[in-house]
Amino acid sequence: MIRRRDFVARLAGAGALALAPRSARAAVWPARPIGVVVPYPPGGSTDITARIVGERLSVALGQPLVIDNRSGAGGNLGMEVVARAAPDGYTLGIATTAHAINMTLFRKLNYDTLKSFAPVALLTENPLVLVVPEAAPWRDVRALIAAAKEKPGAFNYASSGVGQSTHLAAELFAAMAGIKLTHIPYRGSAPAITDVIAGRVDLMFDTTQSVLSHVEGGRVRALGITSAERLPRANDIPTIREAALPDYVAIAWNGLMAPRGTPSDTVRRLNAEIVRALQEPGIVAKFEALGATTRPLSTEGFGAYIADEIAKWGSVVKQSGATLD
Incomplete structure (x- = not known):
């Protein structure tokens, strides 16, 4: 039986938690499994990258990361799912070079690679x-x-x-x-x-x-x-x-994104854990065996990286004359 004094103490504690700032209550994240949308079929380079990083993050965060393959429309269908998801840290997505290219390639998109997502971290460059x-x-x-x-x-x-x-x-x-x-x-x-x-x-x-x-x-x-x-x-x-060409560089990359509006502390924790993981010899070795390299960036650095990629490939798409509906 709970004594009255203990009951009052517990009630006071519950009230303090309810009145605590949102940032304090958000500290319990993650409290359940996290979904990671991969906008390509299983077995490809993006899927493999997601699973390698996801396995390491599951350990660091204490919750499983569940891979959800949503392929179609050049990677657009999966990222549309992420763009529409609740910005609560429980739905993430893997963006690639295609999502920089698609900004110019497609006449109409149901998301904006710069405006619909919060950049989390660059994962690999291939x-x-x-x-x-x-x-x-x-x-x-x-x-x-x-x-x-x-x-x-x-x-x-x-x-x-x-x-x-x-x-x-x-x-x-x-x-x-x-x-x-x-x-x-x-x-x-x-x-x-x-x-x-x-x-x-x-x-x-x-x-x-x-x-x-x-x-x-x-x-x-x-x-x-x-x-x-x-x-x-x-x-x-x-x-x-x-x-032959001193200024030529063309990279296929993979990066983690969250829906725009995801709490900044959640995004930064994800970035910190990924940056730590990408510097571990075992993770580096796995990606090098696949012909990929890791390049840890801050959230701001990854955002600038994406903007540069959109501008670069936009010029190439326009010059090529390529376009898709």
């Missing part, structure tokens, strides 16, 4: 690799550029689809090199790289996760990588910057 058939005559990037200048429009390139990073990385390359290439879009990376291997297509920019095994197996030849620095897993592949 460069692309410029590859050609093993039997191709070009041994380096300069030789390819020289050949393309001699025969404008004669050489074609494959991509995993209109508006994808594999498409626009090639468009950016062509513009900066002053050459004209013919685009052949495919429905996905697998059929595209298959035709490159067979010699039916002259070249392709493909993600490291998709193409490095083919490079290492001698099925295609890598001429350059699109990152600012060489990749630890493939240190023998020069960057396109050092090989």
Whole structure:
């Protein structure tokens, strides 16, 4: 039986909690599982990234992170779900390079990558690799550029689809090199790289996760990588910057977002835990094995990163003439 004195004390405590500032009551977050929307199918690079980081965050936060794959419309369907979700810290989403590109590529979107979300943290950067058939005559990037200048429009390139990073990385390359290439879009990376291997297509920019095994197996030849620095897993592949175009960088990235209006203390705690995780040797090693690198940024730094990516790829989309409904 509760004595009257104890009852009064408990009642007073409950009243103090009810009158406490919202920020104090929010400190109990997370009190239940957190959903993470991945706007692509299971098994892809974005899904793998989400699961690696999600497993580590589950331990740090004391609550499971539940992956929810919502693919479709170039990654738009999943991010629409996040944009409409309650800003309470229990629904997060993985944004990618596509969500910077889509701001210009699509005539109409049901979200705004800058205005609909609170940037949480950049997770990984995944460069692309410029590859050609093993039997191709070009041994380096300069030789390819020289050949393309001699025969404008004669050489074609494959991509995993209109508006994808594999498409626009090639468009950016062509513009900066002053050459004209013919685009052949495919429905996905697998059929595209298959035709490159067979010699039916002259070249392709493909993600490291998709193409490095083919490079290492001698099925295609890598001429350059699109990152600012060489990749630890493939240190023998020069960057396109050092090989021919000093200002060329094209990265496929993954980052964590929350609905706009999510409490700032929740966003900052998520960022702090992710930044800590991305510096752990075990996490770094997992991503390096996949051909990706980690780059811890503050929430503000990630927001500026996204804005820069939208501006950069917006210019490339307009120059390419690509558009989708």
